[in-house]
Amino acid sequence: MIQAAYLKSLKEGFRFNRLIIWVLLALGGAGVGLMWVDYSNKGSLQDAYSQVASFMVFRLLALASVIISSTVISADVEQKTIVYLLTRPIPRWNLLLGRYLGSVTIVAFFGILFAIFTSLGVYKGEFLHNPSLWPTCLAAILGAFAYGALFVFFSLILNKSILVGLLFAFGWETAIPNLPGDSFWFSIYTHLGTVSRMGVKVENAPDASLIGATVNANTLTLSDSVLVLIISTLVLVGLSLVWFSFFEYVPREDAG
Secondary structure, three states: OHHHHHHHHHHHHOOHHHHHHHHHHHHHHHHHHHHHHHHHOOOOHHHHHHHHHHHHOHHHHHHHHHHHHOHHHHHHHHOOOHHHHHOOOOOHHHHHHHHHHHHHHHHHHHHHHHHHHHHHHHHHHHHHHOOOHHHHHHHHHHHHHHHHHHHHHHHHHOOOHHHHHHHHHHHHHHHHHHOOOOHHHHOHHHHHHHHHOOOOOOOOOOOHHHHOOOOHHHHOOHHHHHHHHHHHHHHHHHHHHHHHHHOOOOOOOOOO
16 A cells, blocks of 8 residues: 555656646756856855755755645645545555655655756756765755655644745754754754765855855764754654554645
8 A cells, every 4th residue: 555655646746737847946956056157156166066056956855845745644634535535444654654755756856856957057068077966866865755754744733734844944944053052953954965065074155154054064974964864754754654543634624
């Protein structure tokens, strides 16, 4: 049943009318990268890619995860089909896990697409030789799992989960990494930045603060960030599976 739920999620997520929006955003990443190099960048191409990717890859990754992962179950609640879904003689956790993995696959695909197109804009014909490209793709995959686990959990315990997810993605993830102290440990965005640099400590570029780069994150190592992302993903997925298995879900009467 996990496989069936997974494949159904992929089919829904890769519909043309949904796919084209994210492809256009990926093309936008290429355009921003091109303009950044031509008009704003004063350092190396790798610095330019790091700065543009911090917004055009990781912020868009979070946005994609909010929109896709938050509807794994809530879409059925709002469309009042949740009753038919849960009356099937299958374990609930199978259904949720399959849908979660489907949403992660879709978000990771878009994240890798964002990374490649951004590299294309910065490096042009040499985009595959970008040393930060493949670490950024790895970060996008880990981010898809971590963000997906968080936003699925939000969708199970909150009614307006997409709004909360957006506040987290663009509020919490912007403010927390730049606060003094160790608060940056609680930011997925910070850990993705560390993974994309393969744990190498680098100095922030002068304009990096404009797109939410963090200063404190330079104290993290690759192993620190990977471990945090994996543990947080496992914990949140486990909580979601337990929660969905034992709590009742009924159609929302205020849904349009």
